[in-house]
Structure formats: C-alpha cells, structure tokens
Amino acid sequence: MVCRLVYANYQCSYLAIPIKSSSIVPSNPDPESFEFRKSSPRDLSRFLRTDAAIKAIERKANSSKYTNLWPKAVLESLHDAIQENRWESALKIFGLLRRQHWYEPRCQTYTKLLMMLGKCKQPNQASLLFETMCIDGLQPSIDAYTALVGAYSASGLLDKAIQTISEMKSTRDCKPDAFTYTILIRSCLKFKCFDIIGSILREMSDSGIECSTVTYNILIEGYGKARRFDIMEDSLSDMLHSGNCYPDIFTFNSTVGAYGRCGRIPEMEKWFEEFQLMGLSPDLMTYNILIKAYGSCGMHTKMMSVFEFMKKRFFSPCVVTYNSIIDAFGKAGNIKKMDEMFLEMKHRSLKPNSITYTSLISAYGKAGQLEKVSSVLRQVDNSDVVLDTPFFNCVMSAYGNAGELERMMELFTAMKGRCKPDEATYAAIAQAYRARGTSESARDFKDRLIHSKNT
Secondary structure, three states: OHHHHHHHHHHHHHHOOOOOHHHOOOOOOOHHHOOOOOOOHHHHHHHHHHHHHHHHHHHHHOOOOOOOOOHHHHHHHHHHHHHOOOHHHHHHHHHHHHOOOOOOOOHHHHHHHHHHHHHOOOHHHHHHHHHHHHHOOOOOOHHHHHHHHHHHHHOOOHHHHHHHHHHHHOOOOOOOOHHHHHHHHHHHHHOOOHHHHHHHHHHHHHOOOOOOHHHHHHHHHHHHHOOOHHHHHHHHHHHHHOOOOOOOHHHHHHHHHHHHHOOOHHHHHHHHHHHHHOOOOOOHHHHHHHHHHHHHOOOHHHHHHHHHHHHHOOOOOOHHHHHHHHHHHHHOOOHHHHHHHHHHHHHOOOOOOHHHHHHHHHHHHHOOOHHHHHHHHHHHHOOOOOOOHHHHHHHHHHHHHOOOHHHHHHHHHHHHOOOOOOHHHHHHHHHHHHOOOOOOOHHHHHHHHHHHHHO
C-alpha cells in the first residue's frame, strides 16, 4: 500500500504531468532560438549522479527478479533517461517499471516516451510502445496520438502519420486538433512533400479546425526556405485575414530571412518596413538577418549602417553578428577590415567559434597568407572551440592550394580523430594533388584512403 501511494505521488511529479499539445510544437519552432550555457561543476556533478543512477536501474532491468523496487528510484531514473533522450535506457527502465507490483499504467507516461522516441528517430519503437499502451488497457489520448504522429513524421513516414490521424478521427473523444496537423505539416515541408499540404489544410477546414499562429509560422518558414515565395506570401495573407491569428516576431524574421537568404534585397526591405507598420519591432535576430543578407550581396555600406544602427538602439552585437561581417569582408578580400572586426569582437569579450575561424582561414588562404593561417591554428589549439568538418576542409584547402601537401595530410589525419570527412574533404585533397600533376579524382582518393585505413 505504501509503495502504491509513493508511486502515485512520484508519477504526478515526474511523468504524469498533463501534456498540452502546444508543448509538442513550440510557439517559436526556430532551432536557433534555444539558449545554450556553459556547464558548471554543479551541473557536471548532477550529470554524473544521474548517469550512475540510470545505469544502476538499467542493470536491474536486465533481471526478472526485481518486482518490488522503491518507486522513487525507478521513476526518477525513467524521468532522467527521457529528459536526456536515452531511448534504449528509458525503454529498459520502463520495462522494469511495468513489472513492479505497484505499477499502474498511465497515458501521460506513454506520451512522454513516445515524444522521446520521435526526437530520437525511432518510429518502429514508438509503434510498438503505442501497442503496449493499448495492451495495458489504456485509451490513447489526443496527446499520445499526436506524439505518435510526430514520431512517424520526424522520420519521414508521412503515410503512417496520415493513417494515424485517420484512426484518431474514428476514435471517440480523440479527434485531431490544430497541433496534430501542424506537426504533420512541418514534416511535409521538411521532406518537401508540398503536394500533401493543400489536402491537409482542406481537411482541417472541413473539420472546422482553424490554423494557429504556429501553423502559419511553420508554413511561412517552410515555403520561404524552399523559395516558394508566392505560396509563402499567400500563407501570410491567409494569416492576416484569419481574424484570430496575428504575425509575431517569428513571422517577421521568417519572411525577411527568406528573401534575405536568396539575395532578394528589395523584397526583404519591403517586408522589413511592412512588419514595423503592423506594430512589430525588430529584434537582434532581425538585424542579424539584414547584416547577413547585405554582406552576402557585397553591400558593405548598408551592412555596416545596420551594424551601427543596432548599437545605437542598444542591441548588443553577438557572435552571429560578427561572424556575418567577418565572413563578408573575408569573401571580398578586405583582410584589413576583417581583422579589425575580429579584434573588436574579442575586445567585446565575445568568444569566436568554429564558424569565425573558418571564415578567417578561408580569407587568409585565398590571399596566400599562410602565416596567418598558422596563427589562427595556434589560437584554436589554445582554446576549447569544438572544430567541425567545414573548418578542417577550409584549412586543408588553404594548405593544399599552397602546395603544402604533407601539412594538408597531417590535418586530414587530425580531422579523422575529431569529425567525419565528407565529399568536400576528398575533393579538396584531389584538387591539391591534381594541381601537382596527379590525375586521381576525389572518388579515387576517397576509395584509396578508406582502403588504407581498413588494411
């Protein structure tokens, strides 16, 4: 009896908190909106304790003799495994949970597990878990169905997602809502299945379901990224005429950004003014979009005007701001101005990242200033910057184009210990050797290097 009471309390605390469909689709679905912070020693200590607890419970899950464990330990470990998207551990611990004498199945627990499996791209496991929920005698909720739709959609299984929505419509008290359809629409845009979206929107209209602000924002962002500007503006027009949905800063940035990325400056500037007339104010991301767009088009005067204007309006430039300006001057061959902006960035105590260093090395390499490339590499060695494939490709190209093939191959060896080479890596190597009279292609080099690694 005591175990059942403790189980009920911890279920409410950790796993049975009602989940709103809106929590599945964030109001701002932009991946760049997430904030990152450096882990403190306390965070690390907690992580190590959590990891140890999960592993301890996971070991018990491999045995069938543990059927009356203390609820707090099991539920906390399951909660932590779900939070960290450790899907294999979470499913093992959940299997252990189901064997406990005090276990009572709850739909909210299944929903959280389904959401985790969707994030981890495990649609088959999600399908099996949904069947297990039904075997446990639970009536799936809208949230559980929506999480299953999300799991299928995230992996591109749109037919199964649509089939699941059809099952929802035939299930009592479990009709799909705007958030369910929004998840499906987002995946259709991601996988460029544009022909399906029209039928989904008609189905929503026929069912009396109105698009939410989130739905319109996802449509605007998706069509903008696909450069389908007419449909993007139609979606924006539908939003404005809906009567219950209003543009927000995400609408602002998605529309302006869509045109800015493609170098369509007049349209970008037009909508920048239009949204302000609607009463929306630009934020730091808006100014970064303008700076990036002007820089990519070689419009350095306008780029710097925006930069100075945002400082006067008390918007502090961030790493993204400086990266865009450094990249613009670097591509234009204006090494002096690029170095000035890099120095200003460091004076503001902003930490350069892999993108910053890649832009610097690319500019120095094209200018034939290998001594500065070496200087950047020394800075990187003395920092905790996480290096990626584009960084190594850029450095290898700089040395390869200068004829320093031995140094280039040293970097290739170092690269394999940190990140995975891609086609551009092998193309850079092949180009460097071809310039020295070798006729091998990028594919030849890739095959030969992989073969030498395996032998």
